[in-house]
Amino acid sequence: MKVSVVGSGTMGRGIGQVFAQAGHQVKLIDINKEVLGKAKENIKESLARLEKKKALTESLDVIMERIEYSSDIADVKGSQFIIEAVFERIDIKQEALENICKSASPDAIIGTNTSSISINTLAKFIEGKERFIGTHFFNPVPVMKLVEIITSERTSKEVIEKTEKVMIEIGKDPVFSKDFPGFISNRILMPLIREAIAVYEQGIASAADIDKSFRLGMAHPMGPLELADFVGLDVCYDVLEVLYRDYGEPRFKPPITLKNMVTAGKLGRKSGEGFYNYR
Ligand SMILES: NC(=O)c1ccc[n+]([C@@H]2O[C@H](COP(=O)([O-])OP(=O)(O)OC[C@H]3O[C@@H](n4cnc5c(N)ncnc54)[C@H](O)[C@@H]3O)[C@@H](O)[C@H]2O)c1
Incomplete structure (x- = not known):
């Protein structure tokens, strides 16, 4: 599957890494090119630690090659699963989500890693609200198994089921929450x-x-x-x-x-x- 992660800070780079480790093609996107350089370095170090512990099923190089880095949000084009992990500010998330929708294929699932903003509120910025869902990962993402899956009033059953399947497939163990502040x-x-x-x-x-x-x-x-x-x-x-x-x-x-x-x-x-x- 082709996956894009928008925002490559602490969380975005971890999310990109776990998708790449599970065999997916990943585009890590950030408006800040310096962050992208750091993300690459950081992922390499994290994979090297896992390799040392014999926790990788493939070589570090093969996994690294699955990740592309870009500062252009239009590069979400062609991805089937897109996760937004930009700053926890509603105006910044609005801009990022609107830009994602401009280039994303209409059937791509769009997840947000927000820890405190309402999924129903963020859904207002999405074209095709049924495909929008909360995917709240925990830090450090490569280590923590939990993901909270949060649904808006309009998230479709199909998208919830597909998201659960994807999370399990990348090694996470999800829980489900309604869209209430703080989730669970x-x-x-x-x-x-x-x-x-x-x-x-x-x-x-x-x-x-x-x-x-x-x-x-x-x-x-x-x-x-x-x-x-x-x-x-x-x-x-x-x-x-x-x-x-x-x-x-x-x-x-x-x-x-x-x-x-x-x-x-x-x-x-x-x-x-x-x-x-x-x-
Ligand atoms: N840090 C945690 O422990 C944690 C845990 C769970 C969830 N979260 C949530 O994850 C999200 C990201 O948090 P973080 O800690 O990784 O933040 P961070 O500050 O490390 O990274 C955010 C990144 O977003 C980038 N960015 C900002 N605007 C952008 C845009 N329009 N397009 C592309 N990139 C953009 C920034 O350059 C930055 O690199 C937030 O919603 C946060 O609440 C964080």
């Missing part, structure tokens, strides 16, 4: 992270002890604050804001400590500092 995982995870931050900011326990409680007491591989640092504190803040706006319930209200950390550039692992120091 973020709706449950974000209030947990929020409460962990409350325990931390009230001085009840240290970050290390909060996380240890979850690692040792609940068999979570990471505690909530470690996980927040891993996801990115800016991302957590943005998702909580959307949940708070849409549900209007205090349990989603972004904590002031989180806002202060984000404003100060403490974004977690990616900036070198969050609830922990990574430098």
Whole structure:
């Protein structure tokens, strides 16, 4: 199958990699040429790690050759499955989705990797709304098996079934969610992270002890604050804001400590500092 991924940042490159590993022809598209260079390097490194662990069924070179890189969104032409993974901003997604529709074949399935924007809202930008579906992958995509499949009011049964089949075929294990803010995982995870931050900011326990409680007491591989640092504190803040706006319930209200950390550039692992120091 021919697949295009629009947006080749953290998520897009991972999605492209898993499709290529499963034998599909992939076009990785990004408006930023520098990002495309980095994506190629990053995928090669990731495949090399898998090759070392003997987790690849083909050679690294064969998989790399299946991926083409382009800065022209019109190159989605000819793809049967297209996934949008651009910035989490509605105006940017609108532009990308409208441009995808200009060049995509009418029967191509169009997925979005949005983590918090309503699928029904994004469907407004799609020509042929029945072919539009949420495919929410998890970071790092080559490692995490979960995909949330989210349907809009207009997604067709055929597209849901085809998407499920494709996700299983690329090695993912999907769950299905209606189009409600946060879908399944973020709706449950974000209030947990929020409460962990409350325990931390009230001085009840240290970050290390909060996380240890979850690692040792609940068999979570990471505690909530470690996980927040891993996801990115800016991302957590943005998702909580959307949940708070849409549900209007205090349990989603972004904590002031989180806002202060984000404003100060403490974004977690990616900036070198969050609830922990990574430098
Ligand atoms: N990072 C995560 O952990 C995570 C997890 C699940 C879902 N998501 C979602 O995935 C999407 C992408 O997130 P990310 O973390 O990969 O972001 P990112 O910032 O790493 O990458 C986004 C890329 O989109 C590109 N882009 C912007 N506008 C474009 C356009 N019009 N055409 C083509 N490319 C364009 C940018 O150049 C950038 O490289 C977002 O919707 C995000 O909410 C992220």
